[in-house]
Amino acid sequence: MEFTAAADEAVPVLIVGGGGAGLTASMLLARQGVDHLLVSARPGTSDLPNAHVLNLRTMEVLEDVGAAAAIAERGTPAEQMAATAYYAGFAGPDPDYGRRLARLECWGAGGKDELWRVASPCRQMNLPQIRLKPLLKARAEELSPGRIRFGHELIDLEQDEDGVRALIRENASGREYVVKSDYLLGADGGRRVARLSGVEYEGLGVVTQTATLHVSADFSRWAKDPDVLIRWIYPPQAGVLVVMVPMGPERWGPESEEWVIHLNYPVDCEESDAQVEADARRALGIADLPMKIHKITRWSVDTVIASAFGDGRVLLLGDAGHRHPPTGGLGLTSAIHDAQNLCWKVAAVLAGLADEALLDTYEDERRPVDARKCRRSLKNAVNHFATGAAIGISPEYSPEENMERLSRIWSGRPEDAEPRTSVLRGMRAQSMEFSELNVEYGYSYESAAVVPNGTEPGTTVDDVRVDAPSTRPGAPLPHAWIEDEAGERRPIKDLVVPGRCLLIAGEEGGAWCEAANELSSEAGIPLDAVRIGHIDGDLYDPRSAWVRHREIQSDDAILVRPDRFVGRRASSAADDPVGELAGALGQILARPVATRPVSAGSGVTS
Numbered sequence: 161m162e163f164t165a166a167a168d169e170a171v172p173v174l175i176v177g178g179g180g181a182g183l184t185a186s187m188l189l190a191r192q193g194v195d196h197l198l199v200s201a202r203p204g205t206s207d208l209p210n211a212h213v214l215n216l217r218t219m220e221v222l223e224d225v226g227a228a229a230a231i232a233e234r235g236t237p238a239e240q241m242a243a244t245a246y247y248a249g250f251a252g253p254d255p256d257y258g259r260r261l262a263r264l265e266c267w268g269a270g271g272k273d274e275l276w277r278v279a280s281p282c283r284q285m286n287l288p289q290i291r292l293k294p295l296l297k298a299r300a301e302e303l304s305p306g307r308i309r310f311g312h313e314l315i316d317l318e319q320d321e322d323g324v325r326a327l328i329r330e331n332a333s334g335r336e337y338v339v340k341s342d343y344l345l346g347a348d349g350g351r352r353v354a355r356l357s358g359v360e361y362e363g364l365g366v367v368t369q370t371a372t373l374h375v376s377a378d379f380s381r382w383a384k385d386p387d388v389l390i391r392w393i394y395p396p397q398a399g400v401l402v403v404m405v406p407m408g409p410e411r412w413g414p415e416s417e418e419w420v421i422h423l424n425y426p427v428d429c430e431e432s433d434a435q436v437e438a439d440a441r442r443a444l445g446i447a448d449l450p451m452k453i454h455k456i457t458r459w460s461v462d463t464v465i466a467s468a469f470g471d472g473r474v475l476l477l478g479d480a481g482h483r484h485p486p487t488g489g490l491g492l493t494s495a496i497h498d499a500q501n502l503c504w505k506v507a508a509v510l511a512g513l514a515d516e517a518l519l520d521t522y523e524d525e526r527r528p529v530d531a532r533k534c535r536r537s538l539k540n541a542v543n544h545f546a547t548g549a550a551i552g553i554s555p556e557y558s559p560e561e562n563m564e565r566l567s568r569i570w571s572g573r574p575e576d577a578e579p580r581t582s583v584l585r586g587m588r589a590q591s592m593e594f595s596e597l598n599v600e601y602g603y604s605y606e607s608a609a610v611v612p613n614g615t616e617p618g619t620t621v622d623d624v625r626v627d628a629p630s631t632r633p634g635a636p637l638p639h640a641w642i643e644d645e646a647g648e649r650r651p652i653k654d655l656v657v658p659g660r661c662l663l664i665a666g667e668e669g670g671a672w673c674e675a676a677n678e679l680s681s682e683a684g685i686p687l688d689a690v691r692i693g694h695i696d697g698d699l700y701d702p703r704s705a706w707v708r709h710r711e712i713q714s715d716d717a718i719l720v721r722p723d724r725f726v727g728r729r730a731s732s733a734a735d736d737p738v739g740e741l742a743g744a745l746g747q748i749l750a751r752p753v754a755t756r757p758v759s760a761g762s763g764v765t766s
Contacts, residue, residue, distance in 0.1 A: 166338075167325060167338045167339060167340035168337040168338050168339070169197070169337065169338075169339045169340070170339070170340040170341070171195055171196055171197045171339060171340075171341050172194055172195050172196060172341060172342045172343070172510050173189060173194060173195075173196035173197075173341055173342065173343050173344075173345060173506060173510075174196065174197050174198075174199070174324065174326055174339050174341035174343075174344045174345070175189075175196060175197070175198040175199070175344075175345045175347060176198075176199055176200075176314045176326070176344060176345065176346050176347060176348050176352075176353050177198075177200055177345075177346065177347030177348035177349065177353075177478070177480065178198060178199075178200030178202060178205065178293075178297065178308070178310055178347075179200075179205075179206065179289075179293065179347060179348075179349060179478060179479070179495070180211070180289070180292075180293065180296065180478060180492045180495045180496055181347035181477045181478025181479070181480070181495035181496065181498060181499050182198055182200065182345070182347035182348075182478070183198070183293065183296040183297055183299075183300045183308075184221065184222075184225070184296065184495070184496045184499040184500075185198075185345055185347060185477065185499040185502070185503055186198045186300040186303070186304060186307070186308065187225035187226075187227070187296070187299060187300050187303055188221075188224070188225060188499055188500065188503035188504075188658070189503050189506070189507065190225075190300070190303035190304045191224065191225055191303070191658040191659075192503065192504065192507040192658050192659040193507075193659075194503075194506070194507045194510060195307075196304065196307060197307050197309065197339060197341075198300070198304075198307060198308045198309065199309045199312040199313070199314060199328055199339075200309070200310045200311070200312065200313075200348075201311070201312070201313035201314070201331070201348070201351070202310055202311070203310055203311045203331070204294075204310055205289075205290075205293035205294050205296075205297050205310075206289055206290065206293055207290060207455065208289065208290065208374075208455070208457060209288040209289065209290045209372075209374045209407055209418075209420050209455075210288070210289065210372065210420070210486060211288070211289045211292075211486070211489075211491060211492040212286050212287060212288040212289065212292075212405065212407075212489070213267065213284070213285075213286055213488075213489025213492075213493070214231065214235075214284065214285040214286065214287065214292075214489075214492070214493065215267070215284055215489065215493045215600045215601070216268075216276065216279060216280035216282050216283075216284055216600065216601055217280070217493070217497060217600065217601055217636070218492075218493040218496045218497070219231075219280075219282035219283070219284070219285055220280060220281075220282050220653060220724075221496050221497070221499075221500045222296075222496070223282060224658065225299065225303070226299060226303075227295060227296055227299045228282070230295045230298075230299070231285055231287055231292065231295060232285065234287055234291055234295065234408070234409070235285045235286055235287040236285070236286035236287070236389065236406075236408070236412045237412055238270035238271045238283060239270050239386070239387060240270075240386060240387060240389065240406075240412040240413040241266070241267065241270055241284070241286045241387075241389040241412075242265060242266070242269045242270030242272065242387040242389075243263050243264060243265055243266055243269070243385070243387045243388050243389070244263075244264050244266045244388060244389060244390045244391075244392065244590075244594050245260055245261075245262065245263040245264070245385055245388045245391060245392070246260070246261040246262045246263075246392045246393075246394070246547075246587050247259065247260055247261060247391060247392070247393045247394070248261055248394060248396070248563070248566040248567075248569070249393060249394065249395045249396050249397070249444075249445065249563075249566075250382050250391075250393050250395060250402070250404075250443075250444040250445055250446070251381075251382045251444060251445035251446055252395075252396065252397065252445045252559075253445075254563075256563065256566075256567065257396070257445060257563075258382050258384070259570065260384075260385065261394075261566075261569050261570075261583075261584075261587065262584060262587040262588070263385070263388070264587070264588070264590060264591060264594050264595075265594070265595065266389060266390070266594035266595065267284040267594060267595070268283065268284050268597075270387070271283045271284075273595075275597060275626070275627065276597060278639065278705070279597060279601050279627055279629070279639055280601070280639050281639060281641070281651035281653065286389060287408075288407050288408075288420075289492065290407075291408070291409060297310075309330075311330065311331045311332055312328050312329070312330050312331070313328065313329050313331055314326055314327070314328060314348070314352055314353065314356075315327040315328065315329050315336065316356065317344065317353070317356050317357075317474070319344075319471075319472050319473050319474060323340055323341055323342050323343075323473060324340070324341050324342075324343065324344040324473050324474060325338055325339070325340050326338065326339045326340075326341065326344060341473075342473065342510060343473050343474075343475065343506055343510075343519075344473060344474045344475070345475055345476075345477060345502070345506075346474060346475065346476045346477070346480045347476075347477050347478045347479075347480055347495070347499075348480055349478070349479040349480055349483075350464075350466075350479055350480045350481075350483070351480075353474065353476065353480055354466060354476055354480055357470075357471040357472075357474045357476075358471060359466050359467055359468050359470075359471060359476065360466070360467045361464045361465065361466055361467065362464065362465055362466075362467060363462060363463065363464050368424045368425065368426070368427060368460075368461045368541075368545070369424070369425045369426060369427050369428065369429050369458065369459075369460055369461070370422050370423065370424055370425070370458065370459055370460070370461055371422070371423045371425060371431065371436045371439075371456060371457070371458050372420055372421070372422050372423075372456070372457050372458075372459070373420065373421045373423075373436065373437065373440055373453060373455075373456050374407070374418065374419075374420050374453070374454040374455045374456075374457075375418065375419055375420075375421065375451050375452060375453050375454065376417055376418050376419075376451070376452040376454065377419060377446075377449060377450065377451040377452070378449075378450075379404070379414065379416075379419060379446075380414040380415050383404070383406075383413075383414040384414065385413075385414070386413040386414055387413070388413075389405065389406070390403065390404070390405050391403065391404040391405070392544070393443075393444070394548065394551055394553055394562075394566060395443040395444060395445070395562075396553065396559040396560070396562035396563040396566065397442050397443055397444075397445055397559045397562075398439065398442060398443035398555060399553045399554045399555040399556070399557055399562050400423070400424050400443070400548070400553075400555055401424055401544060401545070401548050402421065402422065402423055402424075402440070402443050402444065403421070403422040404419055404420070404421055404422075404444075405419065405420050405422075406418070406419055407419055407420060418454075421440050421444070423436065423439055423440055423443065424461075427460070433453075433456045436456050437453060437456070461485045461486075461487075461541050462483070462485065463483065463484060463485060463534045463535070463537060463538045464482065464483040464534075465481070465482045465483075465527070465530065465531055465534055466480070466481045466482065468523065469481050469522060469523035469526060469527050470519070470522065470523060475502060475506075475519065475522060477495060477498035477499055477502055477526075478492075478494075478495030478498055478499070479491065479495060481498065481526075481527075481530060482494065482530040482531070482533075482534055483534075484533060484534050484537040484538075485537040485538055485540070485541040486537070487537050487540035487541040487544065487593050488533075488536060488537050488540045488593045488596060488599070490533040490534075490536065490537050490599070490600070491537070493600070494529075494530050494533050497526070497529075498526050498530070500723050501522060501525055501526050501723055502519075502522050502526075504658075504659060504721070504722035504723050505518050505519055505521070505522060505609075506519065507659050508659070508722075508749060511659075513684075513685070513686065513749060514749040514750055514751060515749065515750035515751040516750075517608070517750035518609060518748075518749060518750040520608070521605075521607035521608055521609040521750075524605075524606070524607035524608070525605040525606070525607045525609070528606075529603045529605070532599070532603070533599065536592070536596065536599050536624070539592065540590070540592060540593040543586065543589060543590055543592065543593075544590070546586055547583060547586035547587055547590070550579065550582045550583045550586050551565060551566060551569070551579075551583050552565040552579070553565050553566060568580055568583075569583055569584070591625060592624050592625070595625050596624050596625060597625060597626065597627045598620060598622065598623055598624055598625060598626055598627045598628070599624055601627050601636070602620070602627040602628060602629075602636075603636075604617065604630075604632070604634040604635040604636070604725075605634040605725055606634055607634075608747065608750065609721070609727065609747070609748045609749075609750070610633045610634040610725075610726075610727055610728075610748070611633055611719075611727060611728040611744045611747050611748065612633055613632070613633055613728070613729050613731075615632055617632065618630050618632065629709045630709070630711060631709065631710055631711045631712065631718045631726050631729055632711070632726065632729065633726050633727060633728055633729055634725065634726065635725065635726050636724060636725055636726075637652065637653060637656070637720050637724045637725065637726060638652075638705075638706070638709035638710075639651060639652065639653065639705070640652045640701060640703070640705035640706035640709065641702070641703060641705065642655070642692060642699045642700065642701060642706065643699065643700045643701075643702050644699055644700070645700075652664075652692075652706060653724055655688070655690060655699075656720055656722065656724050657686075657688060657722075658722065659686055659722050660686040660687065660688055660722055661685070661686065661687045661688070661719060661720060661721055661722060661727070661745070661748075662687070662688050662689070662690070662719075662720040663676040663687065663688070663689040663690070663717050663718070663719050663720070663741070664689075664690055664691075664692055664710075664717060664718050664720060665689065665690070665691045665692075665715075665716070665717035666691065666692070666693060666697075666710070666712055666713060666714035666715055666716055666717065667691055667692075667693030667694075667695070667696040667697045667714045668691075668696075668714040668715040669691055669714070669715050669716060669717045669732075670691065671715075671737050672689070672715075672716075672717035672730060672737050672741070673689040673690070673691060673698075673717075674737075675737035675738040675740075675741045676688070676689035676741060677689055678738055679738065679741060679742055679745065679753065679755070682754075682755075683742070683753050683754055683755070685745055685753060687745070692706055692710075693707075693714065694707055711729070712729060712730075713732055715732040716729070716730055716731060716732045717730045718730065719741070719744055719745070719748075721748060727744065727748045728741075728744035728748070730744070738755050739755055742754070742755040
C-alpha cells in the first residue's frame with residue numbers, strides 16, 4: 161500500500177478500535193490531556209450482547225473517567241445479580257423440570273459479601289456491551305469532541321523511529337487519508353493491527369463451539385429465582401448444558417424483556433440459524449413460546465494470547481492481545497485494565513516525564529496477568545463440562561433417561577450418594593468463577609517500573625478466591641475510607657490524580673512529604689504527598705483500615721503510581737529522603753530525576 165508523501169493529519173496517539181479497550185483508552189488519555197484520535201471500522205458500537213460483567217477494579221477505572229454513574233443507572237440491580245444457580249431443565253412435562261440443583265453467591269452477593277465490600281469502594285456491575293459501549297462512546301465523545309470516528313477503517317500502517325503512519329479509509333465515502341502519530345494503540349480485537357505489526361497468536365486450547373441467541377421473550381413463568389443472574393441448565397430434552405442470562409433493559413431477573421441463550425456444539429459444527437432456534441426451543445421445552453430473535457452468533461470457547469503486546473510504537477490491548485472464554489467475565493475487564501496500565505505510561509512519555517523504556521514495562525506487567533486470566537477462564541469453562549459429565553446426561557439418552565440421572569442429585573437414595581456428592585462438589589467448586597476475588601483484584605506487577613524492597617510476595621489461603629491486600633511494591637493500592645477534619649469521607653483511591661504519582665506517608669512522615677513537594681516543584685515531577693493516620697496526619701483513617709494494610713511505620717511512606725499500583729515502599733531509615741525518592745521515581749519513569757545535593761551529615765536537602 162502506498163502512503164502519501166505527507167500525512168493528512170498528525171496526532172500524538174492514534175487508537176484503532178472502538179470497543180471497551182479503545183474507548184477506555186480514549187477516556188483515560190483525555191483525562192490526562194493527551195490529544196488523540198480514535199478510529200473504528202464499525203459504523204457503531206457492537207451489536208453483540210456478550211461481555212456483561214464489570215468487576216470491582218473495572219468499575220474503579222470507569223469511575224475515574226466519569227462513566228460509572230451511567231452504568232449503575234442502566235445496569236442490573238444489586239439484588240438481581242447476587243447469585244447463580246443450576247437447574248434440572250427449564251420447562252417440561254413434570255414438576256421436576258426446572259428444579260434448582262444448587263445456588264452459589266456470585267461476585268460479592270450483590271454487595272452483601274464483606275470481603276468484596278472491603279476490597280473496593282465500588283460494587284460489581286452487570287451491563288451487556290450492547291448497552292455498555294454506547295455509554296462509553298458517548299462519554300468518550302464528550303471528553304474528546306470530534307476525535308471519535310466510527311466507520312473509519314485502518315487499511316495499512318508503517319512505522320519508523322519517528323512515529324507511525326496509518327492509512328485510514330472513511331467507509332461511507334471511500335476517502336482515504338494518512339494519520340501520523342507518535343504511538344498507535346491497537347484495540348481492534350486482533351482484526352488487523354497485530355497482523356500488520358507482525359505479531360502472532362498462541363492458542364491455549366479450544367473447549368467447544370457455542371451458538372448464542374439474543375431474544376426477546378417472557379420467561380418469567382419458569383425463571384423463578386429473582387436473585388439469580390446466570391442460569392446453568394441441564395435439560396433432559398437435549399442432554400447438553402444450556403446457559404441463560406437476562407439482558408434487561410428496563411426490567412431484570414425473571415421479568416427481563418431480553419435474554420441471551422448459549423447452546424454448546426461440537427467444535428467445527430455448522431448448524432443453521434433455523435436449527436439453532438429449534439435446538440434452543442427443544443432444550444428449554446418452549447416449543448410454542450412467542451420469541452423474537454434479534455441475532456444468532458457463533459463463537460469458539462477458546463483461549464488465545466499474542467506473542468507480544470507490541471512492536472515498536474504499536475501497542476496492543478484488549479482482545480488484540482488476548483481472548484478469553486466468557487466464563488468469569490475476565491475478557492472485557494482485562495481489556496480495561498490494559499488501558500489503565502498503558503495510558504499513564506504513554507502520557508508520561510509524551511510529556512517528557514518518562515523515557516520510552518517505560519513502555520516496555522506494559523508487556524512485562526500486563527502479559528503475565530492477562531495470561532493467568534486466560535488460563536483461569538479456560539479452567540472455569542472446563543469445570544462446567546466436568547460437572548456435566550458427573551451428572552451423566554447425554555444427547556444420546558432419552559429425556560426420561562436424562563431425568564433419571566438428574567434425579568440422583570435429590571433422590572436421597574443411598575446408592576445415589578456418591579454421584580450426588582460428586583456433582584454438588586463440582587458446582588460448589590465453580591466459586592472459582594463466581595467468587596474469584598483474588599484473580600480479579602489481587603494480582604500484582606513485576607517490572608522495571610516497580611522498585612523491589614527485598615520482600616517476598618505474600619501468601620493467601622486461596623489464590624483464586626481470597627484477596628490479601630498489601631503495599632508490597634507492585635501490589636494494587638489497598639482500599640480504605642479516609643476522612644478530612646470536617647469528616648468528609650472519600651476512598652483512598654481518589655487521592656491519586658490522573659497522570660500523577662502519590663506519596664502516602666505515615667503520621668510522622670513529614671520528611672517524606674517535604675521531599676515529595678521539593679521534587680514536584682524543583683524537578684517538575686507530577687507528585688502529590690499526604691500523611692494519613694488514625695489520629696494525626698493531613699487525612700484520617702477512622703476505621704484503621706489503612707493502618708491494617710499499609711505495612712509501614714508511622715514515619716515511613718509508600719509511593720503510588722498513577723494507575724494506583726505501589727511503585728516503592730520507602731524506609732524510615734533513609735538519611736536522604738529526597739535522594740531516595742528521586743531514585744525510586746527515576747527507576748519507575750526510566751530516566752534520572754535531578755535533585756539538589758545533600759549537606760554532609762545533615763540528612764536533609766541543602
